[in-house]
Amino acid sequence: MALDSKTTEFKYIGTRPNRPDGLDKVTGKALYGADTFAPGMLHGVIVRSPHAHAKILKIDASKAMAMKGVKAIVTRADFASDLEGDDWDLLENVMAGDKALYDGHAVAAVAATSQLLARDAAKLIDVTYEVLPHVTNVDEAMKPDAPVIREGAANYSVPEGMHPNVVRHTEFGHGDVEAGFAQADLVLEKSYTTEAVHQGYIEPHACLAQMGADGRGELWCCTQGHWFVRRMCASLLGIETANLRVTASEIGGGFGGKTTVFIDPVALALSRKANRPVKIVMSRSDVLRATGPTASASMDIKMGMTKDGRITAASGVFRLQGGAFPQAPIETTTMCAFACYDVANVHHVGFDVMSNRPKQAAYRAPGAPMGAFAAESMIDELCRELNLDPLDVRLKNAAKEGTKASYGPTYPRIGLVETLEAAKAHPHYQAPLKDNQGRGVASGYWMNWGGETSVSLAISEDGTAQVSVGTPDIGGSRASMALMAAETLGIPYENVRVNVVDTGALGVNEPTHGSRATYATGLATIQAAREAITKLCKRAADKWGIDADAVVWEDGCAKPSGPNAGEFPPLSIGEIAAEMGSTGGPISGHFEATPNGHGGSFGTHIVDVEVDKETGHTSVVRYTVVQDAGKAIHPAYVEGQFQGGAAQGIGWALNEEYIYGSDGRLQNTVFLDYRIPVASDLPMIDTVIVEVPNPGHPYGVRGVGETGITPPLPALANAVAAATGVRLRGLPLSPPKILAALQSKSDG
Amino acid sequence: MVEVHLWSGLRRFVEGRDTIHVQAKTVGEVFDAIKADYPALRPVLDAGVSISVDGQIIVAGRHEPIRDDSEVFLLQKLKGG
Amino acid sequence: MTKIHITTTVNGDDAEFLCDPRETLLDCLRDELRLTGAKEGCGTGDCGACSVTLDGRLVCSCLVLGVEAQGKEITTIEGMADGDTLHPLQQKFIEHAALQCGICTPGILVATKALLEKNPDPTETEVRYWLAGNLCRCTGYDKIIRAVMDTAADLREAS
Numbered sequence: 001m002a003l004d005s006k007t008t009e010f011k012y013i014g015t016r017p018n019r020p021d022g023l024d025k026v027t028g029k030a031l032y033g034a035d036t037f038a039p040g041m042l043h044g045v046i047v048r049s050p051h052a053h054a055k056i057l058k059i060d061a062s063k064a065m066a067m068k069g070v071k072a073i074v075t076r077a078d079f080a081s082d083l084e085g086d087d088w089d090l091l092e093n094v095m096a097g098d099k100a101l102y103d104g105h106a107v108a109a110v111a112a113t114s115q116l117l118a119r120d121a122a123k124l125i126d127v128t129y130e131v132l133p134h135v136t137n138v139d140e141a142m143k144p145d146a147p148v149i150r151e152g153a154a155n156y157s158v159p160e161g162m163h164p165n166v167v168r169h170t171e172f173g174h175g176d177v178e179a180g181f182a183q184a185d186l187v188l189e190k191s192y193t194t195e196a197v198h199q200g201y202i203e204p205h206a207c208l209a210q211m212g213a214d215g216r217g218e219l220w221c222c223t224q225g226h227w228f229v230r231r232m233c234a235s236l237l238g239i240e241t242a243n244l245r246v247t248a249s250e251i252g253g254g255f256g257g258k259t260t261v262f263i264d265p266v267a268l269a270l271s272r273k274a275n276r277p278v279k280i281v282m283s284r285s286d287v288l289r290a291t292g293p294t295a296s297a298s299m300d301i302k303m304g305m306t307k308d309g310r311i312t313a314a315s316g317v318f319r320l321q322g323g324a325f326p327q328a329p330i331e332t333t334t335m336c337a338f339a340c341y342d343v344a345n346v347h348h349v350g351f352d353v354m355s356n357r358p359k360q361a362a363y364r365a366p367g368a369p370m371g372a373f374a375a376e377s378m379i380d381e382l383c384r385e386l387n388l389d390p391l392d393v394r395l396k397n398a399a400k401e402g403t404k405a406s407y408g409p410t411y412p413r414i415g416l417v418e419t420l421e422a423a424k425a426h427p428h429y430q431a432p433l434k435d436n437q438g439r440g441v442a443s444g445y446w447m448n449w450g451g452e453t454s455v456s457l458a459i460s461e462d463g464t465a466q467v468s469v470g471t472p473d474i475g476g477s478r479a480s481m482a483l484m485a486a487e488t489l490g491i492p493y494e495n496v497r498v499n500v501v502d503t504g505a506l507g508v509n510e511p512t513h514g515s516r517a518t519y520a521t522g523l524a525t526i527q528a529a530r531e532a533i534t535k536l537c538k539r540a541a542d543k544w545g546i547d548a549d550a551v552v553w554e555d556g557c558a559k560p561s562g563p564n565a566g567e568f569p570p571l572s573i574g575e576i577a578a579e580m581g582s583t584g585g586p587i588s589g590h591f592e593a594t595p596n597g598h599g600g601s602f603g604t605h606i607v608d609v610e611v612d613k614e615t616g617h618t619s620v621v622r623y624t625v626v627q628d629a630g631k632a633i634h635p636a637y638v639e640g641q642f643q644g645g646a647a648q649g650i651g652w653a654l655n656e657e658y659i660y661g662s663d664g665r666l667q668n669t670v671f672l673d674y675r676i677p678v679a680s681d682l683p684m685i686d687t688v689i690v691e692v693p694n695p696g697h698p699y700g701v702r703g704v705g706e707t708g709i710t711p712p713l714p715a716l717a718n719a720v721a722a723a724t725g726v727r728l729r730g731l732p733l734s735p736p737k738i739l740a741a742l743q744s745k746s747d748g
Numbered sequence: 749m750v751e752v753h754l755w756s757g758l759r760r761f762v763e764g765r766d767t768i769h770v771q772a773k774t775v776g777e778v779f780d781a782i783k784a785d786y787p788a789l790r791p792v793l794d795a796g797v798s799i800s801v802d803g804q805i806i807v808a809g810r811h812e813p814i815r816d817d818s819e820v821f822l823l824q825k826l827k828g829g
Numbered sequence: 830m831t832k833i834h835i836t837t838t839v840n841g842d843d844a845e846f847l848c849d850p851r852e853t854l855l856d857c858l859r860d861e862l863r864l865t866g867a868k869e870g871c872g873t874g875d876c877g878a879c880s881v882t883l884d885g886r887l888v889c890s891c892l893v894l895g896v897e898a899q900g901k902e903i904t905t906i907e908g909m910a911d912g913d914t915l916h917p918l919q920q921k922f923i924e925h926a927a928l929q930c931g932i933c934t935p936g937i938l939v940a941t942k943a944l945l946e947k948n949p950d951p952t953e954t955e956v957r958y959w960l961a962g963n964l965c966r967c968t969g970y971d972k973i974i975r976a977v978m979d980t981a982a983d984l985r986e987a988s
Contacts, residue, residue, distance in 0.1 A: 016926070018923045018924060019923065019926070021931075022922075022923035022928070023915070023923070025928055025931030025934055026915065026919040026920075026922050026923060026928070026931075026934055026935075026938060027866070027906065027907070027909070027910055027915070027919065028864070028865070028866020028867070028905065028906035028907045028909075028935045029866070030931055031865070032865075032868065032932060034859075034865070034868075034869070035859075035865035037860075037863070114849075115856070115860075116849055116851060116852070155791075155795055156791040156792060156795065157757060157792075157795075169757065170755065170757050170824055171755065171756050171757035172755035172756050172757060173756060199966075200966045201930070201932075201966055202868070202870040202876055202878055202930075202932045202933050202964055202965070202966055203868065203870065203930070203932040204869070204870070250930075250931065250932075251930060252868070252870075252930050252931070252932025252933075253929075253930045253932060253966050253967055254930075255966070281869075283872055284870065284871040284872060284873065284875075284876075327827075329827070330824075331823075331824040331825065331826055331827075332826065332827075335823070335824075335826075362827065366827070405803075407821075407823065408753055408755070408800065408821040408823070409800035409802075409803045409805075409819060409821045410802070410803045410819055411803055412802070412803040412804060447805050447826070449807065450807060450808075451807065451808070452808070474929065474930050474967075475929035475930065475967060476926065476929060514827075594807075594808050594809050596804060596805075596806045596807065596808075596809050596812060597804065598805075600805075634926075636925075636926035636972070637926055637929070639926075639971075639972075640926055640929050640967070640968055640972060643968060643969035643971045643972070644929065644966070644967045644968055644969050646969055647966075647968075647969030647970070648966070670871060670873045670875060671870075671871045671873065671875035671876055671964065672873065672875045676964060676966060677969075678960075678961040678962070678963075678964060679956070679957040679958075679960040679961050679963070679965075679970040679973070679974065680954075680957040680958045680960075680961040681961075682957075682969060682970055682971075684971050684974070684975075685969045685971045696804065
């Protein structure tokens, strides 16, 4: 669906009205995953492996089952036994089969009449393990003597002779990198690492399941996508999809981590066995140990640059471990690494490696931040050695419309140059720095997403409109949908009610993920409204006795298209709706499709840090995000996405990491030890919204959610290098690492 | 015929070529023709791929039209976040 | 295990519940009284999503036992608005788009109200340190801090 060239002036879009769900969320009324109860409800608790890698020899639940109040215990035997491929992986992660594959892996679950009782019962489930050697580090997992996580997990892509833990491989590029390096005045080759981090949503996973003996089920859960949950649960339980109705609660953050299932199939299996409703709520340590953090990465980058800042060639090897299952996001890591630049000679190699860690899940621009950290750090290193301005160098090499992307295709209209120019013109970039302060910049890219989308828009008898969508509202999307519906219909924002409906009320919807909701659900809302308008115009035409083609829709009214159509006073949406029952029936518009016109979004960040040379502590003193939004529907929530992405990226860069002990157990399983940024860690985060309309959306929208987490990793590393003169190539930039680097420099 | 660019990891399946040519008017026909004409690439398509047509990444959409002069790149399967 | 009968005051109303001595105040508020506005984000006092006041003191209700509520006065997010009238902080949080997913919002509002009662004219730094025990993963805190500063200024003007 192409950009609507007529729609350049907006009445509602671009304004900042209060979000429709605001009142419920500031008064405590909004119901999240753990906030519902059912009559006769049981509480479920999951038994988890304390070992990183172990054979499960025996599960003895007899003592637990004998406890008064214990109503059901499930193990792997209570799930489907005929699964293959991704579904088998999913089940294996939800409930271990023959082996526990990581610390925290679920091995059994119990439902009892109270939470405390269920916890006591879980302790009485006796699991006999045979502990196996484990590996948690990506480079170690590729070595010839590394323990094998699972034989035969590799697919077609892995070249012969690699360790069985290498399960996927990719290689792509164009040009001649060796020739490109030969043209350079300076070629650098460095290795970089990023650690696994967690999405850190504040709401732990929670669900309430009811399943009858007839195979019909009801599930309430916090998820980014309840149709995904429905499909996955139905598959894992061996039931028909339409027999499970899933309702999405309000969701307390997801960031990609709530696009899959962990506890939902377990609650359904317990409910099926106990024939009573079962609620499961994860603890924070369950969340950190046993949901999906990101992959960790080890990367080698080689890049050549001329004295005047032209990148002549770039190559990268990217090794990602994504836990004990395939699917570390090597595709997006490689595709996004050099995507900001017009490089004639470029080459990428990626390895997807298994280790004894939890199955990685998507996290905001999944895969992209790692590659960007390596590539954008390298550009900064070249700029420093050649004494070049890092924004000028990026502008000189920036990809634009017509550039051959690093991953092959030719870019359509994109907005990287505009973000770089806005960053350069921003007062932040010229502001003076104090002692021990340094400034870093970096750019980033996310390709965005369309995906399966169904929306229904119904006109009410008084001319107000209700929009039924299937993408949970994580950050104000009801407001954005209402703005687009109001704009299209020509009625006030307050006259549109947007409902996130259950899987029984609408066709399939992909989750709120991939920065797709405002793009795809928005496009669908506009299309559904336009379909309703066509019907509204037809009713007016019938009333006037003229051709439907001779009626236009303006400002919420049907009007004759011109003098030739006849002289009739405008008919408002309220007037048409009031009599719709007797003029042909209810008026609705629908849209069901998989839109593919999502345009990518580029961003450029500037950060100033101050490094305490005595403690190694880094303070972020100023931060500016510049990003292309295509068209900002509700600018306050666009800014919110920019700020939130930057804050998460800052956490990834400075503090956050999964720390495994030599025993293969996760060492930091509470927020005190897994430290995400708190209010006193951050400055205000300034934002600049660049608007280069997306040709694939009627109002020009580009998804904005994900790109913002990509530039902070390298921008922070570049700023620390500027402040201290030492370059850290491994995240996080924690005080001990910075101190050690400063020490070795002064020893130096 | 539509020229389809392959990522270099696929060249070993098609005697070192970096492009192949197929008869197709839609994305779905591109996939079907590759499977029929280049059986060595069948496991690749079965494992899942994305495709770029004239610079637009298409995650899902067999119906999306393709012209003989469209720029077509096979890409590795992308997943949302 | 025998449950203990607790008599307390919640948001100005008499309340009573039975609680296991191991249960937290947060569990009792949510599961016994069905006041689910306070959230459990961590259970270890690190995230502040369960913030309530106990006899006027700001606490993480996940670190207080239910039995400790005996004879005390508790206020929760459900008691913050005056009937239909939102507290100025609640209104400003909506206007400033200071929430995205909203899960941390009840705790942050309760904590911030406690701050402004103690210190009606906080600096940005004071607000940031006061809220350092209330984690938000969505917003980067920017719009939260702005909403708090703006409310504080309005309340000073009004008083």
